[in-house]
Amino acid sequence: MQKMKLVMVGNGMAGVRTLEELLKLAPGLYDITVFGAEPHGNYNRIMLSPVLAGEQTIQDIMLNDVDWYKENGITLHLNRKVVKIDRRARKVYSEDGTATDYDRLILATGSTPFILPVPGNDLAGVVGFRDIHDVDAMIAASGHYRHAVVIGGGLLGLEAANGLKLRGMDVTVVHIADWLLERQLDQTAAKLLQKNLEEKGLKFLLRKQTAALLPATQDGGEKRVGSIKFSDGSEIPADLVVMAVGIRPNAALAESAGIHCNRGIVVNDTMQTYDPRIYAIGECVSHRGIAYGLVAPLFEMAKVCANHLAEMGIGRYTGSLTSTKLKVTGIDLFSAGNFSGGDKTEDILLSDPVAGVYKRLVIEDNKLVGAVLYGDTVDGAWYFQLLREGRDISDIRDHLMFGQSRVGDVGHQGQHKAAAMSDDMEVCGCNGVCKGTIVKAIKEKGLFTLDDVKKHTKAASSCGSCTGLVEQILTSTLGGDYSPAPAVKPMCGCTDHTHEEVRAVIRKQKLLSIPETMRFLEWRTPDGCASCRPALNYYLISTWPHEAKNDPQSRFINERAHANIQKDGTYSVVPRMWGGVTTAADLRRIADVADKYQVPMIRVTGGQRIDLFGIRKEDLPGVWADLDMPSGHAYGKALRTVKTCVGSEFCRFGTQNSTQMGIDLEQAFYKMWAPHKVKLAVSGCPRNCAEAAIKDVGVIGVDSGWEIYVGGNGGIKTEVAEFLVKVKTAEEVLEYSGAFLQLYREEARYLDRTVHWLQRVGLDYVRKRVLDDEAGRKALYARLMYAVQGEPDPWRECTTEGEARREFEVLEA
Amino acid sequence: MTEWIEICALEEIPRQGTRKVKSGDAHIALFRTQEDEIFALADRCPHKGGPLSEGMVCGKHVTCALHSWNIGLADGKAAAPDVGETPTYPVKVDAGVVFIQL
Numbered sequence A: 001m002q003k004m005k006l007v008m009v010g011n012g013m014a015g016v017r018t019l020e021e022l023l024k025l026a027p028g029l030y031d032i033t034v035f036g037a038e039p040h041g042n043y044n045r046i047m048l049s050p051v052l053a054g055e056q057t058i059q060d061i062m063l064n065d066v067d068w069y070k071e072n073g074i075t076l077h078l079n080r081k082v083v084k085i086d087r088r089a090r091k092v093y094s095e096d097g098t099a100t101d102y103d104r105l106i107l108a109t110g111s112t113p114f115i116l117p118v119p120g121n122d123l124a125g126v127v128g129f130r131d132i133h134d135v136d137a138m139i140a141a142s143g144h145y146r147h148a149v150v151i152g153g154g155l156l157g158l159e160a161a162n163g164l165k166l167r168g169m170d171v172t173v174v175h176i177a178d179w180l181l182e183r184q185l186d187q188t189a190a191k192l193l194q195k196n197l198e199e200k201g202l203k204f205l206l207r208k209q210t211a212a213l214l215p216a217t218q219d220g221g222e223k224r225v226g227s228i229k230f231s232d233g234s235e236i237p238a239d240l241v242v243m244a245v246g247i248r249p250n251a252a253l254a255e256s257a258g259i260h261c262n263r264g265i266v267v268n269d270t271m272q273t274y275d276p277r278i279y280a281i282g283e284c285v286s287h288r289g290i291a292y293g294l295v296a297p298l299f300e301m302a303k304v305c306a307n308h309l310a311e312m313g314i315g316r317y318t319g320s321l322t323s324t325k326l327k328v329t330g331i332d333l334f335s336a337g338n339f340s341g342g343d344k345t346e347d348i349l350l351s352d353p354v355a356g357v358y359k360r361l362v363i364e365d366n367k368l369v370g371a372v373l374y375g376d377t378v379d380g381a382w383y384f385q386l387l388r389e390g391r392d393i394s395d396i397r398d399h400l401m402f403g404q405s406r407v408g409d410v411g412h413q414g415q416h417k418a419a420a421m422s423d424d425m426e427v428c429g430c431n432g433v434c435k436g437t438i439v440k441a442i443k444e445k446g447l448f449t450l451d452d453v454k455k456h457t458k459a460a461s462s463c464g465s466c467t468g469l470v471e472q473i474l475t476s477t478l479g480g481d482y483s484p485a486p487a488v489k490p491m492c493g494c495t496d497h498t499h500e501e502v503r504a505v506i507r508k509q510k511l512l513s514i515p516e517t518m519r520f521l522e523w524r525t526p527d528g529c530a531s532c533r534p535a536l537n538y539y540l541i542s543t544w545p546h547e548a549k550n551d552p553q554s555r556f557i558n559e560r561a562h563a564n565i566q567k568d569g570t571y572s573v574v575p576r577m578w579g580g581v582t583t584a585a586d587l588r589r590i591a592d593v594a595d596k597y598q599v600p601m602i603r604v605t606g607g608q609r610i611d612l613f614g615i616r617k618e619d620l621p622g623v624w625a626d627l628d629m630p631s632g633h634a635y636g637k638a639l640r641t642v643k644t645c646v647g648s649e650f651c652r653f654g655t656q657n658s659t660q661m662g663i664d665l666e667q668a669f670y671k672m673w674a675p676h677k678v679k680l681a682v683s684g685c686p687r688n689c690a691e692a693a694i695k696d697v698g699v700i701g702v703d704s705g706w707e708i709y710v711g712g713n714g715g716i717k718t719e720v721a722e723f724l725v726k727v728k729t730a731e732e733v734l735e736y737s738g739a740f741l742q743l744y745r746e747e748a749r750y751l752d753r754t755v756h757w758l759q760r761v762g763l764d765y766v767r768k769r770v771l772d773d774e775a776g777r778k779a780l781y782a783r784l785m786y787a788v789q790g791e792p793d794p795w796r797e798c799t800t801e802g803e804a805r806r807e808f809e810v811l812e813a
Numbered sequence B: 001m002t003e004w005i006e007i008c009a010l011e012e013i014p015r016q017g018t019r020k021v022k023s024g025d026a027h028i029a030l031f032r033t034q035e036d037e038i039f040a041l042a043d044r045c046p047h048k049g050g051p052l053s054e055g056m057v058c059g060k061h062v063t064c065a066l067h068s069w070n071i072g073l074a075d076g077k078a079a080a081p082d083v084g085e086t087p088t089y090p091v092k093v094d095a096g097v098v099f100i101q102l
Ligand SMILES: Cc1cc2nc3c(=O)[nH]c(=O)nc-3n(C[C@H](O)[C@H](O)[C@H](O)COP(=O)(O)OP(=O)(O)OC[C@H]3O[C@@H](n4cnc5c(N)ncnc54)[C@H](O)[C@@H]3O)c2cc1C
Pocket: A009, A010, A011, A012, A013, A014, A015, A035, A036, A037, A038, A045, A046, A047, A048, A049, A080, A081, A082, A083, A108, A109, A110, A111, A129, A130, A131, A156, A159, A250, A253, A281, A282, A283, A284, A292, A293, A294, A295, A296, A298, A325, A327, A479, A480, A481
């Protein structure tokens, strides 16, 4: 069969990104032909600013050279503009009259600088700032002329002005509004910026409207601009005029072919134009009435478009939130979201004019909705993240202004400024990845997103505490802000649905198995991946206990083998010791098992129990049978230990019997599966020997009863548990902690520890559900009791013959 | 020798599941996909030697239990961006019985 023909008009960042995504999904599906009006391969347009400033060269910013097209079998026509589309015959015509057939067409024509309709705008020396040609013209002019005028005080204009100044020209920025970057900054921040730029030698004329460009007094040859005249009659010299007053989507080609355009080429959520064979993407489109002028949203569009071209037909582009940065070395500026404020918003302000720092955070309904940072933008990526997630910030509000490091989310050696790190400093402590490795991968492999970096370097792919640092490195290496994470994060690459949506559907539709759920939600892969399957399995069994089907093949090996896999493929076995209490008989049996199976190491765990290491998988059922103790679930997303202290029975300080309380809690909850591991502790007095303050649920005995703390964590990032409630009796301890755990089981995302979930929903929410609503609390507790009732002990199940046993048997050949 | 050796009944491998096979010193991992296709790989991840038989079978690859590399069941190759390869063994199913060539 003949391949379908895919033609792309426009060889820029959005278009080529689409091809890259398409080649990943469906290599060889199409014969691809690309037309580009420029004489170059695809280059990183946003880096033209550093090129103009002399900080990088054209070579540095090439993304796909001509060889890349060859290697991928793409026919490339450079320097050839497409001038006509014949939709009926399905042909495009280029300037030289040649016709090319298509089955699918991508329009990725980008945009062009808007040229003010004033007399003299066609004189030599009047340029836009859009492509390599413009940059060459500016660099050439800087060698021969003195006076440059940039019209437009937006991001582009300021970057152009900065570059020309660094090239030795005398630069004036003319701006029509009251302050610079009026769409990105409030007036205070803009004034600081202007002051800093003036210190760099730039001049500004605000509230000035250009009336005409006048030619220089003739010295023969072409007519070149010589001065600029304003509507108030004043005039200044100008040998070079850069128009940076905005861009216009290149929609004329589409419009002439009868495709509906409204400023941009109008597309739907699958990036199709009104002609379904024709897709459009990038700056030339108008999506839900918005034309984007930044790379991050264009890359999201590219992903969606490629998916549909690959005939997978899943994925929608639903719009993007954007943030801006100014790429002028030495000036730190970041803005995102809505910062103009309103009736319902509150501001948190920090202004230090002497140090040149200004920060403004705009908050609405306990959520961050906008941010303007000037002078110190280290936390830009973090604020942007908070903004996109719509996370409740009431618990961190006091520290919010002081940034992520004050909230505790820093790299392992306490760094929070990636720029200050040397190349050999470790960024990701989990996978041992250094800054230099990340920078190298970004440069050599052309990475743009956090996900790319995770995949290629493994940095930030385990515990995630270095994510902020990695984002900073990405930003500083690329120079621009690309972070394209959508506002809502899907569960994994197999679906567009979020964890919350999936949970809700499982409940509403009463879905009882993984295949049923995947069918209902139109999963993209036939049977999921190693990250969604365990999550789905958990959601099913926690929502419909005793009804949904547990799928052992969708559990990680630890939960399948009911033991912890070690790096050499052997296992470790931790039997339960209720509340850390053991007996001589149990210890004797453990000793006998250790002898019989020649266990290479026996250790006491951090959770007050005994761990037998180095056991062969085949031996596990035998070990369990001989131990004859319940499973410790030390391998599972489940209740691990309930650590206890001595308590009032023996301890001279003890006010409560913490050991018994711990045993009761452990026996009540030990069979529950959870989104992640759950650890409890009970101390008998405020001396807190059981370290209850860093547990998911920590109970501390006081003279008049018990205090319950929740959301503690002693792991990668230590989190101190927050006080939930004080109760009188042991029964109440069970009910309140059980209700809390059940709420967590029902509402958290898979792999959320209690602390992560709490940070998202806020402690107030938990108080409302567990403290204020008595009937609700009792119902939660009852649901937990129902879920664990009659659950078999996983070890006992495997010691008897049958299917469960097979997991441990080795076949012979 | 290219002789087919009988291993077990198809039903003894769970769908989307794995079994370990031992032959002398050789450790082999058997896989059964959702679609009932059978594959065999050396039970050794190209990354750090993790046992692939402990992984999770998704589509036509297995995700290693130790560090989540994805290994193709048909060709034994690690999915990009990781690089590596583990040997494959020919297998067939005949009347519900699984055979392998070593
Ligand atoms: C100096 C500068 C700095 C920037 N800085 C940032 C930044 O910091 N962050 C950020 O996110 N964004 C930035 N941008 C914006 C970003 O570069 C654009 O959003 C992005 O490049 C648009 O991609 P595109 O593929 O839609 O268009 P383009 O990259 O413009 O590609 C369109 C291509 O199509 C060609 N073409 C048009 N019509 C035809 C035709 N009829 N036939 C054949 N070819 C045709 C054009 O010549 C062009 O090469 C910056 C832009 C500039 C100019």
